[in-house]
Amino acid sequence: MSLIVQKFGGTSVADVEKIRAAARKAIRAQRQGHRVVMVVSAMGKNTDRLLELASDVSENPPAREMDMLLSTGEQVSVALVAMAIEALGSQAISLTGGQIGMQTDSSFSKARIKSISTERIERLLDEGNIVVAAGFQGIDNDLNITTLGRGGSDTTAVALAAVLKADACEIYTDVDGVYTTDPRLLPEARRVDVISYDEMLELASLGASVMHNRSIEFAKKFGVPIHVRSSFSDTEGTMIVAEQESATASVCGAALTPDEARLTVLGVPDVPGKSLEIFAAIAEEKIAVDMVVQNVGDGGKADISFTVQRADLQATLTALQPVVESIGAAGITQDDQVSKISVVGANMVSQPGVASEMFRALAAADVNIQMITTSEIKISALVARDQSSLALRAVHEAFKLHEKPDDSKSWSQIKADRDGVEMQTLVSRLRDDALEALTLTGISVLDDQARVTLSGVPDRPGIAAEVFEKIGAAGISVDMIVQGVDGNEHTTSISFTVDNDQLNQSLSVAKTLVESYGLRGTSGEPGIAKVTVSGIGLRSHTHVATLLFETLAASEINVEMISTSELQVNAVIKSESADQAKQGLEKVFAASLR
Numbered sequence: 001m002s003l004i005v006q007k008f009g010g011t012s013v014a015d016v017e018k019i020r021a022a023a024r025k026a027i028r029a030q031r032q033g034h035r036v037v038m039v040v041s042a043m044g045k046n047t048d049r050l051l052e053l054a055s056d057v058s059e060n061p062p063a064r065e066m067d068m069l070l071s072t073g074e075q076v077s078v079a080l081v082a083m084a085i086e087a088l089g090s091q092a093i094s095l096t097g098g099q100i101g102m103q104t105d106s107s108f109s110k111a112r113i114k115s116i117s118t119e120r121i122e123r124l125l126d127e128g129n130i131v132v133a134a135g136f137q138g139i140d141n142d143l144n145i146t147t148l149g150r151g152g153s154d155t156t157a158v159a160l161a162a163v164l165k166a167d168a169c170e171i172y173t174d175v176d177g178v179y180t181t182d183p184r185l186l187p188e189a190r191r192v193d194v195i196s197y198d199e200m201l202e203l204a205s206l207g208a209s210v211m212h213n214r215s216i217e218f219a220k221k222f223g224v225p226i227h228v229r230s231s232f233s234d235t236e237g238t239m240i241v242a243e244q245e246s247a248t249a250s251v252c253g254a255a256l257t258p259d260e261a262r263l264t265v266l267g268v269p270d271v272p273g274k275s276l277e278i279f280a281a282i283a284e285e286k287i288a289v290d291m292v293v294q295n296v297g298d299g300g301k302a303d304i305s306f307t308v309q310r311a312d313l314q315a316t317l318t319a320l321q322p323v324v325e326s327i328g329a330a331g332i333t334q335d336d337q338v339s340k341i342s343v344v345g346a347n348m349v350s351q352p353g354v355a356s357e358m359f360r361a362l363a364a365a366d367v368n369i370q371m372i373t374t375s376e377i378k379i380s381a382l383v384a385r386d387q388s389s390l391a392l393r394a395v396h397e398a399f400k401l402h403e404k405p406d407d408s409k410s411w412s413q414i415k416a417d418r419d420g421v422e423m424q425t426l427v428s429r430l431r432d433d434a435l436e437a438l439t440l441t442g443i444s445v446l447d448d449q450a451r452v453t454l455s456g457v458p459d460r461p462g463i464a465a466e467v468f469e470k471i472g473a474a475g476i477s478v479d480m481i482v483q484g485v486d487g488n489e490h491t492t493s494i495s496f497t498v499d500n501d502q503l504n505q506s507l508s509v510a511k512t513l514v515e516s517y518g519l520r521g522t523s524g525e526p527g528i529a530k531v532t533v534s535g536i537g538l539r540s541h542t543h544v545a546t547l548l549f550e551t552l553a554a555s556e557i558n559v560e561m562i563s564t565s566e567l568q569v570n571a572v573i574k575s576e577s578a579d580q581a582k583q584g585l586e587k588v589f590a591a592s593l594r
């Protein structure tokens with residue numbers, strides 16, 4: 001008998017009528033012959049209300065008590081859903097996270113799943129029940145209640161689908177699938193039939209709140225296909241699987257992270273280990289750092305800029321205060337009125353010019369880019385918050401995301417391709433502990449690279465577009481790009497990597513740019529290498545970047561450029577140190593490498 005996991009988010013159980021509608025969906029699936037496990041979130045905005053209550057009582061509520069409080073939201077809804085099912089004539093039983101055996105670590109508010117016991121659920125299903133499980137919560141070794149982080153019910157659902165070897169994992173929500181960008185922000189956004197795990201993972205962590213990013217890490221790791229669909233209709237939605245919608249479209253989606261903050265640590269002595277101290281202090285607080293840009297300035301001092309979520313700004317500043325003094329940095333500047341616009345696409349890897357297309361779209365909309373970072377399947381630009389909607393629309397239009405690509409595959413086509421792939425085989429890798437542990441897929445070195453830096457780039461719209469259009473027109477292919485504050489007022493610096501044998505040509509293009517825009521200068525460095533740690537969900541595993549820095553610093557290797565994404569952490573170093581770096585990293589990450 002097949003098993004279906006159906007997850008209903010807060011908006012889908014917001015009132016009594018919606019609770020009944022969710023109950024009817026589950027009952028119908030059961031009557032069609034499926035065993036049904038429901039995962040339910042807190043009603044409507046209840047979690048937000050609980051958060052407000054806590055902040056009314058205490059400025060700094062203990063993390064353990066916060067999880068105790070937040071978990072009650074889900075407890076209310078599972079009981080009501082089970083009652084609704086009973087009232088409609090079927091049999092149901094509600095279970096808390098602890099009762100479904102959802103074991104987590106003890107990181108309150110960000111707990112990671114270690115194991116799930118399935119016996120009780122299986123027994124209750126065998127007895128003919130619809131099992132209604134509370135999303136978002138678990139228990140640690142000491143029976144303390146933990147929560148998985150905002151939006152965490154998706155992760156509960158996908159994890160349950162994996163361990164129960166479910167035939168389907170359906171995420172019911174208030175949109176009828178995954179769109180090319182948030183349809184609430186941009187009505188012209190298009191619903192896609194299919195999106196790949198990698199693309200959804202990046203989009204989810206960049207602002208596409210329709211899915212919790214860790215649920216996609218889970219799905220990718222254990223090959224669980226996810227069906228995102230509407231609670232309010234029966235139409236098919238979007239399948240999240242290993243395949244992409246199109247084999248040619250460079251970009252599959254755009255996302256906006258509205259509430260970001262930029263911090264710059266000024267005048268950091270440019271010697272190995274200093275950036276490590278900065279990021280280790282932040283990682284200690286489990287704050288995810290994003291868009292890291294390091295610019296080597298004058299006199300052997302570097303300015304290190306990065307972004308964190310705006311809500312994490314104060315905690316980041318507190319963590320950094322002692323470090324700034326101990327490493328002898330000049331100070332910190334910050335801006336909390338910034339947003340991040342990103343485009344994502346698995347085909348970007350093989351297509352040049354995607355970055356300049358994005359920069360041109362922003363320039364045409366008169367949007368200034370404050371920072372840039374790229375990784376293999378995404379490009380992010382930091383812009384002023386009050387220009388973020390304009391920027392999102394410009395980028396969405398430039399990549400024609402509202403139009404279906406000619407070669408786009410529908411779910412039914414992909415389903416046909418997948419026939420014969422046994423769910424049992426897909427989950428055969430399932431281990432019963434440390435389910436959410438870090439999984440790395442490789443450590444690699446791209447050698448024979450060169451770095452080109454343009455400094456004193458005026459902080460106004462259009463320059464990044466010009467730079468990369470000219471470089472592209474000269475037939476030079478650019479790999480990593482970073483742009484960020486360079487310690488001087490109203491200027492930034494742009495660095496990028498190219499193949500070693502294209503360095504001279506790149507420098508001559510750079511010189512023409514220096515002249516035509518009155519830049520401060522350009523410099524190039526041959527003989528560098530990019531070291532990449534690849535895996536799943538690397539940004540939520542904040543210690544990966546720290547360990548990378550730590551390992552390189554221990555061997556006195558200086559990091560010149562950094563970029564991070566959900567799938568990779570990249571560091572640009574001198575070629576001569578590449579072998580040593582790779583060996584060191586393989587040793588440090590041995591336990592996580594598959």
Ligand SMILES: Nc1ncnc2c1ncn2[C@@H]1O[C@H](COP(=O)(O)OP(=O)(O)O)[C@@H](O)[C@H]1O
Nearest residue numbers: 009010011173174178179181182184208209210
């Ligand atoms: N790319 C996207 N595709 C679809 N929805 C998106 C996207 N990005 C953001 N969203 C937003 O996600 C919302 C659904 O997520 P959420 O409110 O957390 O639902 P739930 O309560 O069901 O978990 C949608 O209403 C939509 O505004």
Ligand SMILES: N[C@@H](CC(=O)OP(=O)(O)O)C(=O)O
Nearest residue numbers: 009010041047150151152153
């Ligand atoms: N109730 C929790 C968990 C959750 O996943 O909710 P939703 O499915 O409504 O995003 C939250 O608001 O974060």
